[in-house]
Amino acid sequence: xxxxxxxxxxxxxxxxxxxxxxxxxxxxxxxxxxxxxxxxxxxxxxxxxxxxxxxxxxxxxxxxxxxxxxxxxxxxxxxxxxxxxxxxxxxxxxxxxxxxxxxxxxxxxxxxxxxxxxxxxxxxxxxxxxxxxxxxxxxxxxxxxxxxxxxxxxxxxxxxxxxxxxxxxxxxxxxxxxxxxxxxxxxxxxxxxxxxxxxxxxxxxxxxxxxxxxxxxxxxxxxxxxxxxxxxxxxxxxxxxxxxxxxxxxxxxxxxxxxxxxxxxxxxxxxxxxxxxxxxxxxxxxxxxxxxxxxxxxxxxxxxxxxxxxxxxxxxxxxxxxxxxxxxxxxxxxxxxxxxxxxxxxxxxxxxxxxxxxxxxxxxxxxxxxxxxxxxxxxxxxxxxxxxxxxxxxxxxxxxxxxxxxxxxxxxxxxxxxxxxxxxxxxxxxxxxxxxxxxxxxxxxxxxxxxxxxxxxxxxxxxxxxxxxxxxxxxxxxxxxxxxxxxxxxxxxxxxxxxxxxxxxxxxxxxxxxxxxxxxxxxxxxxxxxxxxxxxxxxxxxxxxxxxxxxxxxxxxxxxxxxxxxxxxxxxxxxxxxxxxxxxxxxxxxxxxxxxxxxxxxxxxxxxxxxxxxxxxxxxxxxxxxxxxxxxxxxxxxxxxxxxxxxxxxxxxxxxxxxxxxxxxxxxxxxxxxxxxxxxxxxxxxxxxxxxxxxxxxxxxxxxxxxxxxxxxxxxxxxxxxxxxxxxxxxxxxxxxxxxxxxxxxxxxxxxxxxxxxxx
Amino acid sequence: xxxxxxxxxxxxxxxxxxxxxxxxxxxxxxxxxxxxxxxxxxxxxxxxxxxxxxxxxxxxxxxxxxxxxxxxxxxxxxxxxxxxxxxxxxxxxxxxxxxxxxxxxxxxxxxxxxxxxxxxxxxxxxxxxxxxxxxxxxxxxxxxxxxxxxxxxxxxxxxxxxx
Numbered sequence: 001x002x003x004x005x006x007x008x009x010x011x012x013x014x015x016x017x018x019x020x021x022x023x024x025x026x027x028x029x030x031x032x033x034x035x036x037x038x039x040x041x042x043x044x045x046x047x048x049x050x051x052x053x054x055x056x057x058x059x060x061x062x063x064x065x066x067x068x069x070x071x072x073x074x075x076x077x078x079x080x081x082x083x084x085x086x087x088x089x090x091x092x093x094x095x096x097x098x099x100x101x102x103x104x105x106x107x108x109x110x111x112x113x114x115x116x117x118x119x120x121x122x123x124x125x126x127x128x129x130x131x132x133x134x135x136x137x138x139x140x141x142x143x144x145x146x147x148x149x150x151x152x153x154x155x156x157x158x159x160x161x162x163x164x165x166x167x168x169x170x171x172x173x174x175x176x177x178x179x180x181x182x183x184x185x186x187x188x189x190x191x192x193x194x195x196x197x198x199x200x201x202x203x204x205x206x207x208x209x210x211x212x213x214x215x216x217x218x219x220x221x222x223x224x225x226x227x228x229x230x231x232x233x234x235x236x237x238x239x240x241x242x243x244x245x246x247x248x249x250x251x252x253x254x255x256x257x258x259x260x261x262x263x264x265x266x267x268x269x270x271x272x273x274x275x276x277x278x279x280x281x282x283x284x285x286x287x288x289x290x291x292x293x294x295x296x297x298x299x300x301x302x303x304x305x306x307x308x309x310x311x312x313x314x315x316x317x318x319x320x321x322x323x324x325x326x327x328x329x330x331x332x333x334x335x336x337x338x339x340x341x342x343x344x345x346x347x348x349x350x351x352x353x354x355x356x357x358x359x360x361x362x363x364x365x366x367x368x369x370x371x372x373x374x375x376x377x378x379x380x381x382x383x384x385x386x387x388x389x390x391x392x393x394x395x396x397x398x399x400x401x402x403x404x405x406x407x408x409x410x411x412x413x414x415x416x417x418x419x420x421x422x423x424x425x426x427x428x429x430x431x432x433x434x435x436x437x438x439x440x441x442x443x444x445x446x447x448x449x450x451x452x453x454x455x456x457x458x459x460x461x462x463x464x465x466x467x468x469x470x471x472x473x474x475x476x477x478x479x480x481x482x483x484x485x486x487x488x489x490x491x492x493x494x495x496x497x498x499x500x501x502x503x504x505x506x507x508x509x510x511x512x513x514x515x516x517x518x519x520x521x522x523x524x525x526x527x528x529x530x531x532x533x534x535x536x537x538x539x540x541x542x543x544x545x546x547x548x549x550x551x552x553x554x555x556x557x558x559x560x561x562x563x564x565x566x567x568x569x570x571x572x573x574x575x576x577x578x579x580x581x582x583x584x585x586x587x588x589x590x591x592x593x594x595x596x597x598x599x600x601x602x603x604x605x606x607x608x609x610x611x612x613x614x615x616x617x618x619x620x621x622x623x624x625x626x627x628x629x630x631x632x633x634x635x636x637x638x639x640x641x642x643x644x645x646x647x648x649x650x651x652x653x654x655x656x657x658x659x660x661x662x663x664x665x666x667x668x669x670x671x672x673x674x675x676x677x678x679x680x681x682x683x684x685x686x687x688x689x690x691x692x693x694x695x696x697x698x699x700x701x702x703x704x705x706x707x708x709x710x711x712x713x714x715x716x717x718x719x720x721x722x723x724x725x726x727x728x729x730x731x732x733x734x735x736x737x738x739x740x741x742x743x744x745x746x747x748x749x750x751x752x753x754x755x756x757x758x759x760x
Numbered sequence: 761x762x763x764x765x766x767x768x769x770x771x772x773x774x775x776x777x778x779x780x781x782x783x784x785x786x787x788x789x790x791x792x793x794x795x796x797x798x799x800x801x802x803x804x805x806x807x808x809x810x811x812x813x814x815x816x817x818x819x820x821x822x823x824x825x826x827x828x829x830x831x832x833x834x835x836x837x838x839x840x841x842x843x844x845x846x847x848x849x850x851x852x853x854x855x856x857x858x859x860x861x862x863x864x865x866x867x868x869x870x871x872x873x874x875x876x877x878x879x880x881x882x883x884x885x886x887x888x889x890x891x892x893x894x895x896x897x898x899x900x901x902x903x904x905x906x907x908x909x910x911x912x913x914x915x916x917x918x919x920x921x922x923x
Contacts, residue, residue, distance in 0.1 A: 020850040022838045031794075643903070650901075678806035686904070687888050
């Protein structure tokens with residue numbers, strides 16, 4: 001292995017000092033002269049006609065400046081109709097924004113919002129996912145159309161025939177079908193068949209910083225937006241489109257993101273911009289926690305019917321699944337991602353996976369870290385555990401025997417590229433804990449599961465400028481949500497041959513920055529990293545060229561060290577990098593300013609896999625599950641900054657624990673969210689997340705920077721399945737519904753596990 | 761609404777203000793004193809992002825009225841570093857990768873300050889218990905635990921924890 005100067009080392013984060021001293025400015029910290037505070041008024045019904053909005057009482061409150069409804073928004077932004085920034089005549093989910101009160105103070109805006117009286121005429125609502133599939137269910141959208149999946153930004157899905165529309169119920173907004181071989185023949189050849197129905201609840205990203213945006217407008221209508229976004233170019237384009245304005249009139253600035261996890265591509269920006277246009281004043285819209293839970297875009301609930309067949313010698317003969325995801329009022333679920341992964345992890349000649357998205361009167365789902373993957377993986381990895389048990393094989397050996405390798409087809413027929421799935425499983429198999437940890441069926445249980453992510457790709461560019469003091473500024477259009485700028489600092493330093501403290505990576509705004517896609521799909525390091533390397537190398541090449549001219553030496557005779565360019569073997573013949581920079585930054589200078597550029601458009605994806613080994617202790621009296629051991633192996637390609645990579649993995653594991661045993665959004669029959677606060681929605685905390693041992697597998701990606709792969713999404717994927725498998729081993733009862741709360745587990749233990757399927 | 765005069769010492773400086781009785785301490789700190797390092801994550805005292813030290817105790821400033829702090833001593837995250845020198849706890853969170861998005865970090869650090877004041881040599885269990893009212897969605901907590909151990913060791917004058 002080549003020795004590297006600064007990559008592969010766990011340097012502290014470049015944004016760390018500001019964050020530990022309270023100096024990082026998040027969107028909600030901005031204060032602009034004349035700024036108004038906005039507070040939304042949310043729908044109190046899942047489906048209703050708005051028959052009147054009485055704003056008089058709100059307007060009478062001192063400090064209330066304006067009460068804005070859809071009609072006002074449409075007056076300044078005609079295109080906003082399709083975006084539904086505020087409900088137009090009808091509400092389609094409980095929590096949908098109906099109006100916004102603008103105040104001189106936050107308190108005035110809040111008081112005003114409480115005083116707005118909205119009159120509704122209630123309409124029958126479709127709330128529960130399966131019930132909404134019934135042909136007699138209330139129709140959520142009069143003419144449902146297949147929406148682009150939000151997840152499309154995270155992992156591009158191709159292929160799969162669409163189901164014939166006419167045969168589908170009105171609320172089915174999207175459907176796919178993947179088929180190969182003959183599943184009937186596959187099941188006929190099986191010695192055992194595992195057939196189960198899995199359910200998962202809505203799970204919210206629950207970033208600690210709520211959704212937030214600030215917008216300002218000049219007298220000519222030019223908008224400036226500052227927001228907690230993972231994707232400022234998307235904010236610019238989508239806001240311009242929503243408001244019917246040219247992109248040149250919208251400038252977006254991505255502020256530090258206080259946790260996004262997929263939910264912060266764009267949410268409040270077009271509305272906040274419309275409010276600024278309406279009032280001519282800067283507007284700050286920051287959701288409180290309850291409004292955030294009620295009105296934003298969580299991961300959807302799913303129902304997955306899964307049937308798998310296996311021979312006595314442990315070969316999977318068929319996989320058949322029906323995946324149903326809740327699309328909320330407007331669709332956007334990652335249903336087809338769930339289908340692809342569920343049917344793609346293992347080899348089988350016979351496969352039939354059908355997916356349906358169903359509209360309901362609830363908020364649209366959105367991307368949440370590896371959208372669709374935890375749900376699909378929970379299903380297939382539970383079935384795989386049962387198949388291994390049915391044929392009496394070790395669960396890891398069973399997986400090793402059946403798992404996909406490079407060249408095996410995904411359900412859409414595309415072959416897997418090089419993947420590190422086997423290597424991750426082998427790491428767990430060979431770990432001492434795998435021999436030591438034992439299930440006893442009396443409360444102690446061990447579980448295994450795998451998970452993988454296809455990864456997103458998107459073109460990117462980077463530029464860098466050599467400064468007069470010899471430092472290098474790298475300018476990017478990608479948001480840093482996970483420590484990527486720390487890694488980029490390392491990459492630039494390595495590529496140029498400069499100490500870390502001479503590199504500064506900065507985020508430009510949408511007017512100035514080179515293009516990069518949104519920080520989602522675990523793609524920023526993988527796709528922007530190579531551009532950073534190229535840009536730094538380009539700058540280095542220019543420095544050498546200038547020095548060669550100055551020193552009258554051949555470029556190949558020069559070396560860069562200690563902030564200087566020297567002639568090899570003649571250390572007196574040198575110029576400092578600062579001198580070289582200055583030579584292109586002065587009146588009458590004869591050299592061009594050193595400006596590096598890098599561009600990439602990699603379309604080759606480098607999927608990332610993880611395998612988790614979990615030990616639990618279940619109290620059979622209370623159904624309470626405690627995690628007593630956790631080992632996460634993950635193929636990261638190459639760890640540019642190992643501790644930061646490990647931090648990503650542990651953070652993902654913690655969220656997987658949330659999926660498994662804690663988190664779920666509860667709706668009543670009327671479609672009202674019952675737990676819209678952190679009082680009632682349980683997040684993992686320092687006591688219920690155990691220490692997690694990480695095992696980094698480094699199977700290099702051909703196009704990743706120094707072989708690196710994306711690391712953000714894979715670690716959240718296997719957790720729920722691994723924990724469910726461990727619980728099943730601990731108590732002898734398989735729970736097929738997430739989260740596995742004490743109540744759910746005790747109920748399952750009392751009823752036995754036969755109610756939702758069978759092993760035969 | 762009637763306002764009340766309050767006087768309190770914030771990060772060593774005396775501050776005087778007129779506040780409505782409903783004014784929360786967190787809003788007073790952020791909106792009137794400009795100390796935006798104290799964050800708001802939930803309004804129900806679950807997340808701990810708004811934690812500050814009031815009269816030597818960690819409190820969640822979203823559930824304390826500004827008038828309750830009248831006459832008191834408040835330390836926010838901005839007051840922890842002295843003379844440009846990071847406090848060992850800040851150093852620990854930075855060095856040991858105890859932060860990612862940073863939104864929970866000021867509250868985590870001040871809850872740690874409270875813990876180490878009372879218990880300079882906490883066990884891992886004690887650290888986890890002391891921080892269970894501060895939610896972090898990014899790190900999985902383990903690097904945070906290490907950050908606290910780093911600080912505890914440094915404050916005792918011992919070398920920082922080895923990996």
